[in-house]
Amino acid sequence: MSRGSLAALGRLRRHSTRERVASPQLDVGRSEVTLSRLQLLVTRKLDGLLQGDYLGLLPGPGTEPGESREYRPGDDVRRMDWPVTARTTVPHVRQTIVDRELETWLAVDLSASLDFGTADCLKRDLALAAVAAMSHLTVRGGNRIGAVVGTGSNTYRVPARPGRRGAQTLLRSVARTERPAAGGRTDLAALIDALNRPPRRRGMAVVISDFLAPTGWERPLRRLAVRHDVLAVEVLDPRELELPDVGVLELVDPETGLVHEVQTTPAVRARYAAAASEQRAAISAALRHAGVGHLRLRTDSDWLLDIVRFVAAQRHARTRGTTR
Template sequence: MTSLNDLIKDSRKIEIRAKGLVDDNLSGEYKTAFKGRGIDFHDLREYLHGDEVRSIDWNTTARTGDPYVKQFVEQRELSIYLAVDITKSINYGSINKSRHHLAALISTVLSLSAARNGDRVGFIFFSNKIEHFAEPQKGQIHCMKILRKLINHDPPPAISNPGACLEFIMKRQKKRSMIFLISDFLGEGFENELKICSHKNDLVAIQIIDPAEIELPTAGKVYVKNPENDKSYLMDTNDKSIQENYKSQRNKWQENLDNIYAPKAYIYTCNSGFIDKDHWIQDPKVGGGRLIGEACHFV
């Protein structure tokens, strides 16, 4: 079984290739991409030519007879949620890495990045319900404790429901947050919650894909097991109608996810690529653009 130390070692390799994703030298890039969305009142000062009229404090202006404007500072501190699918299907990996290993590695990189930057990190592990929740807290010790739970979890035989997880977050949160939703997204029924949550938060959907599931392999009659309910079925994988139905359903699920207007990252278990430069952490307000680091690879 993968240990937390192994994941941290892998995350450090990713740091190097990403030019310091978890390094304070790139804290400026991190802060720009994950900047706090709220503002706090800071002070009053006299109006200067070019100041926005809407920033004028009319009460102070009326009291003193001179125009004054309000000054604000950005709330830098950010709450980051790592929402991780822990159903049995996440344990699957046909070639290189299992989806569970990649989900844990992604969670390690992101949570330690946030912790080193002074942000509060919360964790939600979900199936068709919330399996574990840790309130957002600061510090690497907090992150390491929860990451150990993720590594050692016993996957429940249940169908994944990202929508229930997002509803849970939206009911608890008091202000806009950054949410990383990690799953294979092999299913449906969560699209509406994902749309609503992405409007209220900065949400990145991270899909972990295994190539063996994109198309059904032709292997004759075989028993297949649904990892989310432990039921086995006899299937003729050479049957063209079964092949077509499988591909059609798989494509439908993928299109449902792709059509949702929210930043996404697509990560494959089969190759060395960890971060897809074309999709990683796009600015939801401009439809894509900002990257944290560059494309990274396992070494």
């Protein structure tokens, strides 16, 4: 069912491109129907998965600093307020404000490299599905969600809004984002860094990309993870991992338009597979070093099942297998 929905989304995108000039109203109507189906699918599969828990932040005393009070036996010494203690010569601890609302921001990379897919959908459609899933998992109880979308040369900001209606508005804004004809690669480092400006209270950040950008995005990601709970969603296609045995293969760089013809001999395919494996291992190592969660979604697998497994594993690890 999930594969069929994304396949329909891909067919809609190709169909809409041909008919955008002739029938724009039909394009908008078809888009609304497909987005509604995608939201319904996500709701049916993921509703009740967290059962009140957030995907990232754990319930606890809070993270925002509040007022100080005198130290009492049993208080956590890590919350000692040393400036107040020094002024009053009486031990004080800093209280914290309970986190009752979660603000989530998405950094969505829609570079030209995501307009590629050889399985059930394009990587761009898979990124949109990840947006729908993340918004469904985090928007509840007045939580707000916003996004920063990069399309190569342009960057768009979708303000954070609360509730289901805000999540639906965000999904439609991301789905309707047009990529410039010139293409190009989004500056992923600048896109991630945009989540740090302006400074916000502790929340959740989700970076959705294929992470094929040149190195340089690791440092902003580490800075983001200092204050926020960060999840990196990597989207990929099986043809990015290995070449098919089809003789002469014509390859087009979607970001530059350059065309390359490759003879897919066994030696070439072996070298390509080794280089692709090394590249993906480097991406995984960089994300692990940044201390962020890593979810990998493929265009040839059940992305909803992958998300369910990831969330269940995260919950099991943080609760040590117990039920709150």
